[in-house]
Amino acid sequence: MTTQTETSALPPGRQRFLGLAREFFQLCKPRVVMLIVFTAMVGMFLAAPGLVPWNTLAFGTIGIALAASSAASINHLLDQAADSVMERTRARPLPTGQLTPFQALVFALALAAVSMVILAVGVNLLTAVLTCSALIGYGVIYTVYLKYATPQNIVIGGAAGAAPPVLGWAAVTGHVTADALLLFLIIFVWTPPHFWALALYRQPEYARVRIPMLPVTHGSEFTRLHILLYTILLSAITLLPFAVGMSGWFYLLGALVLNAEFLRLAWGLYRRYSDILARRTFVYSIQYLSLLFALLLIDHYRFYIAGLLHRVTG
Numbered sequence: 001m002t003t004q005t006e007t008s009a010l011p012p013g014r015q016r017f018l019g020l021a022r023e024f025f026q027l028c029k030p031r032v033v034m035l036i037v038f039t040a041m042v043g044m045f046l047a048a049p050g051l052v053p054w055n056t057l058a059f060g061t062i063g064i065a066l067a068a069s070s071a072a073s074i075n076h077l078l079d080q081a082a083d084s085v086m087e088r089t090r091a092r093p094l095p096t097g098q099l100t101p102f103q104a105l106v107f108a109l110a111l112a113a114v115s116m117v118i119l120a121v122g123v124n125l126l127t128a129v130l131t132c133s134a135l136i137g138y139g140v141i142y143t144v145y146l147k148y149a150t151p152q153n154i155v156i157g158g159a160a161g162a163a164p165p166v167l168g169w170a171a172v173t174g175h176v177t178a179d180a181l182l183l184f185l186i187i188f189v190w191t192p193p194h195f196w197a198l199a200l201y202r203q204p205e206y207a208r209v210r211i212p213m214l215p216v217t218h219g220s221e222f223t224r225l226h227i228l229l230y231t232i233l234l235s236a237i238t239l240l241p242f243a244v245g246m247s248g249w250f251y252l253l254g255a256l257v258l259n260a261e262f263l264r265l266a267w268g269l270y271r272r273y274s275d276i277l278a279r280r281t282f283v284y285s286i287q288y289l290s291l292l293f294a295l296l297l298i299d300h301y302r303f304y305i306a307g308l309l310h311r312v313t314g
Helices: 004-008 012-027 030-047 054-078 101-122 125-149 153-161 164-173 178-201 203-208 214-237 249-271 275-300 302-313
Strands: none
Touching (some): 030 164, 054 125, 101 125, 164 178, 275 302
16 A cells, blocks of 8 residues: 555656545445455355356456445445544545545446446356345445344344355355355354444444434443444354264364353353453454354365375475
8 A cells, every 4th residue: 555655756647547546445444345355255164065267256256345345335325424424434435525425326327337247247146136236235225224124123133244155155156055045044044143242332433323222222231231232143053064974083172262252251251241342352353253263164174285285395
């Protein structure tokens, strides 16, 4: 990335271009998209008995990344009014006026169109259709309706966010299996404790913009109880890949360690609330999902990796 000092030394036209590029990049919610793309890629690799064909991996990853970026941009556009009030979002490109709503709309539609062409032509039609459904589910249905309609918004809307590994699986196989749906289930159940931890310490902001997040409508204690219950359920569900033979002991042992820490944080949050602990739980939940899917990936290729190491060292 170009630093501020380096940018200021550039010609004015180049500075404006780079500044605009940064704002469009932020419109894509890059950190969220990175996690989406990673879980989609894990879905691809788990669906393949060996290595994923390079064209499927490349076109699938690029197409899903562009679609996720489009959904994020639509979310920015439709949430502009609320974002301008909430402290954590008021510095986004639209509330600050760095980009106009028309620019965001054109950008989002262009990303969506390109992603659908890439997936339909370069991967397969099923992946394109499923990705389009997830894009509409998050970018429109969740943002426009669910988010403001019910305190269960993040539970129902979590289906769109849980789709990436299914998209990756469909990209490789051309269909959706029970194993792909198990990956979907893990993210679906992970989403509420992840997002409610954030909603707890941001509760005044959500109340100010009248978004009925669970802490706003049912209070802190009720939300903390449900974070704990969902974390217990998540801990059980994440053992299923081992139980059904999808993964081995390496994954199981790692999952047990990750679950123990998540449960410890959820239990501590339920027993004695603090904003610091809620923030720590939210941050850990992101690390948890990333590491869990990394364990699935490493476990899937453990014999392949061992064979390569043996050939290199032998």
